[in-house]
Amino acid sequence: MISCLCRISYHYLYVYIKMQAELLKIHPDNPEPRKIKHAVEILQNGGVIIYPTDTVYGIGCDLFNRRAVEKLVQVQKIKPQKLNLSFICSDVSHISEFVTRIETPEFKILKRTLPGPFTFIFESSSLVPKILGINKKTVGIRIPQHNIPLEIVKMLGNPLITSSVKDDDEIKEYTTDPEEIFEDFKNLVDLVIDGGMGGNVPSTIVDFTSGEAVVTREGLGRLED
Numbered sequence: 001m002i003s004c005l006c007r008i009s010y011h012y013l014y015v016y017i018k019m020q021a022e023l024l025k026i027h028p029d030n031p032e033p034r035k036i037k038h039a040v041e042i043l044q045n046g047g048v049i050i051y052p053t054d055t056v057y058g059i060g061c062d063l064f065n066r067r068a069v070e071k072l073v074q075v076q077k078i079k080p081q082k083l084n085l086s087f088i089c090s091d092v093s094h095i096s097e098f099v100t101r102i103e104t105p106e107f108k109i110l111k112r113t114l115p116g117p118f119t120f121i122f123e124s125s126s127l128v129p130k131i132l133g134i135n136k137k138t139v140g141i142r143i144p145q146h147n148i149p150l151e152i153v154k155m156l157g158n159p160l161i162t163s164s165v166k167d168d169d170e171i172k173e174y175t176t177d178p179e180e181i182f183e184d185f186k187n188l189v190d191l192v193i194d195g196g197m198g199g200n201v202p203s204t205i206v207d208f209t210s211g212e213a214v215v216t217r218e219g220l221g222r223l224e225d
Helices: 002-019 033-044 066-076 104-113 127-132 147-156 178-185
Strands: 022-025 049-051 058-062 086-088 118-123 138-142 160-164 191-194 204-207 214-217
Touching (some): 022 033, 033 049, 049 147, 066 160, 104 118, 147 160, 178 191
Parallel strands (some): 022 191, 049 191, 118 204
Antiparallel strands (some): 049 058, 058 160, 204 214
16 A cells, blocks of 8 residues: 555656756857757757747747647747747748748848847748748747857757747846746746846847838847947
């Protein structure tokens, strides 16, 4: 009887542990390849991760894993039809697959500002609705100037779909401490990467869908610079 109870106890302990996210410290400038590989394996298995960027901490998953995207939407409490997330790419050549076209002036802006603290909005290609399963006419593109997400995307082989980690505090919009983020999300995600203190200013959003560069949110990036 005692043996049976022990087995039951160990079973519930195992389930409890599996529900907890992992907090993984990765060097922000020189990410350890084995740790990047571990994060990529979690993504490939349908996991949702939190990671640092050049602005605020982000939360994302493998763009091509539909179940992971559904989990991300649930964690962020977003209605699927109002899905408004960005793609984290590793370089400009990645972008063309997901947008209808990039005009020469737009391409010059991308080359001048990326990697950097910008989100660029384009008309989405026909591939995007097929990936997400919803009629998505626009797509946000990010190439952050931060080695951790860039190395993750390179090893994964395709973009992450992502949004910012926001704080419930009415005054403090973004949580900057990764340990605090871990406490808030440890039962909701699979991995929280500690890459040091994050920023509290989001990316600058530039909308290209009208045919010109229109800044719709002033953030960390300065387009005129």
